Amino acid sequence: MIGDGRNSPRKSSANTFHKRKGGDSRDSQRKRHVRMSGEAGMAGRRKKSSSRSGGIEVDLPRPEISDDGQITEGKYLASQVVHSRIMDTVPMPKEDRIELFRILGKKVRAARFLDLCAGTGMIGIEAISRGALLGSFVERKARRCSQIRENLKAVGVNGSHGEVFEEETEGFLKRMSEKRRFWDIAFYDPPYDADYGSALSVVGSGTIVRPRGIFVIRHHPEMFFAENLGVLKRRSLVGIGNDSLSFYDRKA
Numbered sequence: 001m002i003g004d005g006r007n008s009p010r011k012s013s014a015n016t017f018h019k020r021k022g023g024d025s026r027d028s029q030r031k032r033h034v035r036m037s038g039e040a041g042m043a044g045r046r047k048k049s050s051s052r053s054g055g056i057e058v059d060l061p062r063p064e065i066s067d068d069g070q071i072t073e074g075k076y077l078a079s080q081v082v083h084s085r086i087m088d089t090v091p092m093p094k095e096d097r098i099e100l101f102r103i104l105g106k107k108v109r110a111a112r113f114l115d116l117c118a119g120t121g122m123i124g125i126e127a128i129s130r131g132a133l134l135g136s137f138v139e140r141k142a143r144r145c146s147q148i149r150e151n152l153k154a155v156g157v158n159g160s161h162g163e164v165f166e167e168e169t170e171g172f173l174k175r176m177s178e179k180r181r182f183w184d185i186a187f188y189d190p191p192y193d194a195d196y197g198s199a200l201s202v203v204g205s206g207t208i209v210r211p212r213g214i215f216v217i218r219h220h221p222e223m224f225f226a227e228n229l230g231v232l233k234r235r236s237l238v239g240i241g242n243d244s245l246s247f248y249d250r251k252a
Contacts, residue, residue: 068094069122071155073101074129079155081122082147089119089144092189092218096240097126100216103238103247104185107214108132111184114208116169116199121148123187128161136183137164138172170198177207184210189218196225204230206250215248 063078068091071079083089092100100123101108109131115124116138124135135157137148145166152162165172169190186209188199196217202208209215215232217225221244227234232248 065094068092070094071126071129072098074126074131076125076129076155076157079129081120081125081151082154083120091120091122093241096243097123099238099240100245101126101130103236103245104214104216107185112136112182114138114183114186116172116186116188117190117194118148119144119189121151121164123189124162125151125155125157127185127187128157129155132185133161135162137162138167138169139164140166140168142166170195170202173199173202173208177202177205180207182210183208183213185214185216187216187218192220200225200229204232206231209250211250211252213250215250217246217248218243219246220244 065072065078067080069081069083071077071081072094081091083091108127111127111132112134113124113127113132114136115121115127118124118137118139121135121137124132124137128135135152137145139145139148145164148164152164167175169188186203188203190196190199196219200217203215209232214235219225221239221242223244225234225246229248231251233251235247235249238245238247
C-alpha cells in the first residue's frame with residue numbers, strides 16, 4: 001500500500017461509499033536532502049537565536065518550505081523526508097498537509113498518532129514534529145518500512161517516539177483490536193483500489209481509536225462515506241488539492 005502517494009485508481013467496497021468516475025494526479029518526487037534541528041514556532045513565526053556576541057537575541061528568517069518533501073512546521077521544520085528510493089510514491093503536497101494539521105490543531109500535541117498505509121512516513125513524521133508523543137507507522141512493504149526508519153533517523157526522531165509495523169492494514173487493525181491498543185488520532189490513506197470496507201468495519205467497531213479520538217480518511221473527492229460508521233460520526237468533509245479528507249469523531 002502507498003501511504004503519502006498513489007498511482008492507481010480506486011474502486012469501491014460494498015455499502016461503504018459511492019464513487020463516480022474520476023482520476024488522480026500527483027506531483028513527482030522532488031529534490032534535495034536537508035538536515036535541520038531546533039525548535040520552531042507556529043506557522044508564520046520566526047524563531048529566536050542568541051548566537052551573536054553579547055547574547056543579543058536576533059530574529060532569524062523562517063526557513064523556506066519550497067519542496068513537498070519538507071516538514072512544514074514544528075521541531076523538524078524544513079527537514080526533508082526522502083522519497084527517491086521509492087519510485088511509486090510521492091509526498092502529500094505541502095499545502096494539503098498544512099490544511100490537514102490546521103484542522104487537527106492542538107489535538108496533535110502529546111497525541112498517539114497512527115499513520116496507516118504510511119508510504120514514506122511523511123504524515124506521521126509531520127505529526128511528531130508538531131508535538132505528537134508517538135508516531136506509529138503501518139506499511140506492508142519491507143522497502144517502505146526501511147525508508148520510514150531511515151527518515152525517522154534522518155530528521156532526528158528519538159526511537160521512543162516512532163515505531164514501524166511491516167503489516168497489511170487489515171491484519172494490523174485486527175491484531176491491535178485483540179490487544180486493546182488505542183490511538184488518539186488515526187490517519188488512513190490507502191490506494192484508490194483498496195478495500196475500504198474491511199478497515200472501516202474494524203475501526204467502526206470501537207477499537208483502535210480511543211473515545212473522543214479522531215479518524216481521518218484521505219480519499220478521492222468523488223468517494224462518499226456514510227455519516228456514521230459504527231461508533232464513528234463524521235464531523236466534516238474537506239476538499240484539498242486533488243483529494244478529500246473525511247474527519248470522524250469517535251463517540252464517547
